[in-house]
Amino acid sequence: MRIGELAKATGVDTETIRYYEKAGLLPAPARSGNGYRAYGPEHQDRLAFIRHCRALDIPLAEVRRLLEFLLHPETDCADVDRLIETQLARVRARLESLQALERQLSTLRGRCxxxxxxxxxxxxxxxxxxxxxxxxxxxx
Missing domain, CATH: 1.20.5 (Single alpha-helices involved in coiled-coils or other helix-helix interfaces)
Incomplete structure (x- = not known):
């Protein structure tokens, strides 16, 4: 499939797909005779994985590490657990910050x-x- 088809199938913008390729998160696709990128099901699966990780707000550096774990299933998954614990701590800190922001805005609204x-x-x-x-x- 071409990049536009891959974008449509995964809901990921074509520029983002190209970025993921340059960043090494998505393997370079084969090229067809006319020079177009030819993506396969493995690209679609990997892109869906990356998209899901990003929906969980996992930073790209951590997505890269998760992809490495997928490529090396023999590695200890305790590192995966630690990675998710770190992400959970980030989310909790952001929630606290958002709750403080909510309190500030509520106080401000009370000035009206x-x-x-x-x-x-x-x-x-x-x-x-x-x-x-x-x-x-x-x-x-």
């Missing part, structure tokens, strides 16, 4: 008094004060 003019808006006033604090931390 509907029906006022923008010049009297508590949200805008709070955002402006916070921005100025970032620029001039010693500002009263």
């Amino acid at each position: 008094a509907a029906g006022r003019l923008a010049g009297e808006c508590g949200i805008l006033r709070e955002l402006l004060a916070a921005a100025q604090e970032e620029v001039r931390p010693d500002h009263p």
Whole structure:
């Protein structure tokens, strides 16, 4: 199949497929007589694996390691478990950060008094004060 067909079958953009090839995550396909890339089922399977890993927000460097484990099934899978534990820790940290962000936005929303003019808006006033604090931390 051609790159467009592979893209359609996997839901991965053609530029991303080319990037994965250059990065060595996807093996270079054979070329047909007219020079077009000719992808096979193994490319589709590997691309589906990469896409699923990326959907789990696994960084490409870690996807590369997972692919190596697939190529060497005799290796100890404890490393795979550690890799997933590390990813789980990243996700948990991001969740904590998002929860803190949610609290900040809820507090900010509480500064609103509907029906006022923008010049009297508590949200805008709070955002402006916070921005100025970032620029001039010693500002009263």
